[in-house]
Amino acid sequence: MQSEMNPNTDKPVLEVKSLRKAFGSLEVLNDISFSVKHGEVVAIIGPSGSGKSTLLRLINQLEQVDGGEISVCGQQLCSNNEAGNAVYSDQETMRQIRLNIGLVFQNFNLFPHFSILRNLTEAPSVVLGKRKSDAEKKARQLLDKLGLADKAAAYPWQLSGGQQQRAAIARALALDPEIIFFDEPTSALDPELTGEVLKVIRSLAEENMTMVVVTHEMAFARDLADRIIFMDQGLIIEQGTPDEVFNSSNERTKLFLRRYHE
Amino acid sequence: MNYSVVIPYLLEGTVTALKLFALTLLLAVPLGLLVARLRAIKNPLVNLPVKFYLLLMRGTPLLLQLIFFMYFPPFVLGISIDRFIAALIAFSLNYGAYFAEIFRGGIDSIPQGQSEAAKVLGFSSWQTFSKITLPQVIKRVIPASANECMTLVKDTALAQTIGVFELFRAAQNTTSREVSIIPIFIAGAFYLVMNSVVAAIFNRAEKKLSYYKG
Numbered sequence: 492m493q494s495e496m497n498p499n500t501d502k503p504v505l506e507v508k509s510l511r512k513a514f515g516s517l518e519v520l521n522d523i524s525f526s527v528k529h530g531e532v533v534a535i536i537g538p539s540g541s542g543k544s545t546l547l548r549l550i551n552q553l554e555q556v557d558g559g560e561i562s563v564c565g566q567q568l569c570s571n572n573e574a575g576n577a578v579y580s581d582q583e584t585m586r587q588i589r590l591n592i593g594l595v596f597q598n599f600n601l602f603p604h605f606s607i608l609r610n611l612t613e614a615p616s617v618v619l620g621k622r623k624s625d626a627e628k629k630a631r632q633l634l635d636k637l638g639l640a641d642k643a644a645a646y647p648w649q650l651s652g653g654q655q656q657r658a659a660i661a662r663a664l665a666l667d668p669e670i671i672f673f674d675e676p677t678s679a680l681d682p683e684l685t686g687e688v689l690k691v692i693r694s695l696a697e698e699n700m701t702m703v704v705v706t707h708e709m710a711f712a713r714d715l716a717d718r719i720i721f722m723d724q725g726l727i728i729e730q731g732t733p734d735e736v737f738n739s740s741n742e743r744t745k746l747f748l749r750r751y752h753e
Numbered sequence: 754m755n756y757s758v759v760i761p762y763l764l765e766g767t768v769t770a771l772k773l774f775a776l777t778l779l780l781a782v783p784l785g786l787l788v789a790r791l792r793a794i795k796n797p798l799v800n801l802p803v804k805f806y807l808l809l810m811r812g813t814p815l816l817l818q819l820i821f822f823m824y825f826p827p828f829v830l831g832i833s834i835d836r837f838i839a840a841l842i843a844f845s846l847n848y849g850a851y852f853a854e855i856f857r858g859g860i861d862s863i864p865q866g867q868s869e870a871a872k873v874l875g876f877s878s879w880q881t882f883s884k885i886t887l888p889q890v891i892k893r894v895i896p897a898s899a900n901e902c903m904t905l906v907k908d909t910a911l912a913q914t915i916g917v918f919e920l921f922r923a924a925q926n927t928t929s930r931e932v933s934i935i936p937i938f939i940a941g942a943f944y945l946v947m948n949s950v951v952a953a954i955f956n957r958a959e960k961k962l963s964y965y966k967g
C-alpha cells in the first residue's frame with residue numbers, strides 16, 4: 492500500500508482518551524483509550540453488552556460522555572475539567588466534527604419516505620447547502636459504485652436488506668466523511684446477504700477509507716482489519732494486529748474467540 | 754312546506770357550521786402540534802401545565818367548555834364576547850388537546866433510529882423534525898385525524914347551546930315553524946354530505962402517501 496505524502500497522515504483521525512460512561516449506576520465504559528490513524532481499519536469485537544455500541548454512540552454525539560476526551564481530525568469534541576468530568580466544545584466545533592464522521596447503523600435507518608436517491612442527496616443539500624444537481628451527480632456516482640444504480644428511484648421498502656445497508660453506506664459517503672463507523676452492519680441481514688455488504692466495506696478499505704467496524708464476523712475482522720480491539724464489560728481487554736489478537740494468551744480473549752469458532 | 758325558503762335557511766346555517774369547522778381546524782392543528790412537542794419536554798415546569806390542559810379539555814364536556822367561554826369573559830372579566838368567537842375558542846382548545854394526543858402518539862411511533870440517523874448526518878433538530886419526523890407522522894395520524902374531523906363536523910351542532918346560529922339550530926327553528934320533523938332529516942343529510950367530503954379528502958391523502966411503507 493502506498494503511503495501518502497500528506498503531512499496529516501500520521502496524525503490520528505480519531506483519538507479517544509480515558510472515556511467513561513455510565514447509565515445510572517450501570518458503568519458501561521471504563522477508561523477506554525485508543526486512536527485510529529488515517530487509512531486504518533479497526534475492528535472492534537466483544538460479547539454483546541460489552542459497550543461497543545455505546546462507544547460508537549458517544550463518538551457520534553448520540554449519547555453524552557461522562558468523562559474523558561474525544562478528538563476527531565485534531566478537533567476536540569470533549570475534554571475533562573478539573574473535576575474529571577467531560578466538558579463539550581462549542582456548538583460549531585461539535586457540528587464540524589459531526590460532518591467529518593459517518594455512522595452506519597445495524598438496522599440501516601434509511602428514511603422510508605424518501606427515494607434512495609433523495610436519501611443520499613438530502614443531507615448534502617440541506618446540511619451543506621450543495622446545489623441539487625451537484626448532490627445528485629455525486630449520489631448517482633456513489634450508487635453506481637455500490638451497485639445500486641438501478642435503485643435510485645426506488646423506495647427503501649422495495650430493496651433487500653443487503654441493498655438497504657449498501658444504500659445506507661452510500662448515504663454516509665455522500666457527505667465525504669474522514670472516518671466511518673459501522674455498528675454491526677451485517678447483524679440484521681440474512682446470512683446470504685452479508686457478503687455483499689462486507690464486499691462494499693472491503694472495497695472502501697482498499698481505497699484507504701478510515702473505518703471503525705464493530706462486528707461479529709470474525710473471519711472478516713481477521714482478514715480486513717489493520718488492528719483489532721477486543722472489548723469486554725466496558726473495558727478494552729486488548730488491542731493489536733489480527734494475528735496478535737487471534738493468537739492471544741489472554742484468557743478472556745481466548746474464551747470469547749473459542750465461543751465464536753463453534 | 755316551502756322548500757325554496759327552508760333550504761336556503763338551512764344552507765345559511767351550514768355556512769356557519771363550515772366556518773366553525775374550518776377555523777377550528779386551522780387553529781387546533783397547529784396548537785396540537787405545539788402541545789405535542791411541549792409535552793415531550795422533560796422539564797416539569799413545561800409539561801405539567803401541558804398535562805393539566807390536556808386533562809381539563811378531555812376530561813370535561815365540550816358543552817361545559819362552550820358555556821364557560823361564553824359567560825366567563827362578560828361576567829368575570831367584564832369583556833363582551835361574540836358568540837361565534839366564544840365557540841371558536843372552546844372548539845379550538847378542545848380539539849387542540851385531542852390532536853395533541855394523536856400527534857404525540859404519531860411522533861412516538863417513529864423509530865428513534867430515524868432522528869438519530871438525521872442527527873448523525875448533520876440535520877439540526879428543526880430540520881430533523883420538519884423533514885424526517887413530521888412527514889412520517891402525518892402518514893401515521895391520517896386515520897385518527899379523519900375520525901377527529903368527522904366528529905368535529907357533527908360537534909359544530911353544539912355551538913347552538915350558546916346561541917350560535919348554525920345548521921342544527923336552523924333545522925330546529927324550521928321544525929317548529931313548519932310543524933314538521935322533516936327539516937331535521939334534511940340537516941342530517943347535510944351533515945352526511947359534509948362528512949363524505951371529509952372522508953374522501955382523507956382517503957385521497959392516504960392513497961397519496963401509500964407510495965412508501967413504514
Ligand SMILES: Nc1ncnc2c1ncn2[C@@H]1O[C@H](COP(=O)(O)OP(=O)(O)O)[C@@H](O)[C@H]1O
Pocket residue numbers: 514517519537538539540541542543544545546
Ligand atoms: N440508553 C441506555 N440506557 C441504559 N442502559 C443502556 C443504554 N444503552 C445501552 N445500555 C446498556 O449498556 C450496556 C452496553 O450496551 P451496548 O453498548 O449496546 O453493548 P454492545 O453494543 O457491545 O452489545 C448494556 O448492558 C446495555 O444494556
Ligand SMILES: [Mg+2]
Pocket residue numbers: 543544545674675
Ligand atoms: Mg451493539
